[in-house]
Amino acid sequence: QVQLVESGGGLVQAGGSLRLSCVASGRTFSSYTMGWFRQAPGKEREFVAAITQNGGRLYYADSVKGRFTISRDNAKNTVYLQMNSLKPEDTAVYYCGRFTGGSYYTPSGYNYWGQGTQVTVSS
Numbered sequence: 001q002v003q004l005v006e007s008g009g010g011l012v013q014a015g016g017s018l019r020l021s022c023v024a025s026g027r028t029f030s031s032y033t034m035g036w037f038r039q040a041p042g043k044e045r046e047f048v049a050a051i052t053q054n055g056g057r058l059y060y061a062d063s064v065k066g067r068f069t070i071s072r073d074n075a076k077n078t079v080y081l082q083m084n085s086l087k088p089e090d091t092a093v094y095y096c097g098r099f100t101g102g103s104y105y106t107p108s109g110y111n112y113w114g115q116g117t118q119v120t121v122s123s
Helices: none
Strands: 004-007 010-013 018-024 034-039 046-051 058-060 068-073 078-083 092-099 110-113 117-122
Touching: 004 092, 018 034, 018 092, 018 117, 034 078, 046 068, 046 078, 058 068, 078 092
Parallel strands: 010 117
Antiparallel strands: 004 018, 018 078, 034 046, 034 092, 046 058, 068 078, 092 110, 092 117
8 A cells, every 4th residue: 555645735925935745655656657736625636747757757737837846756755846936826735646547637547645735825
């Protein structure tokens, strides 16, 4: 059983920055593409970013390109999401997931999720 634990969320003013972390249990972290999604109240979970096993390919939602950066440290079983120039519309619970197959851009492509970390951006 894989466990994913997110941290780093909080309350920040518009224009500010946060760095989210997601630590995975187990020895196979480096074998999987990892992704970040977010879910705002009353909305569906949406793709934010994904990173392949060795970090060679990165994928971003159009809404966060140029502001967010996904990275990983396989030695620490950790994937990060650096969020800069935050906007009120970035407010959501952010989840990391382990990709299993299909599309990187849809939640159905991921079979393990963390509990989420709340990000709130005030205007």
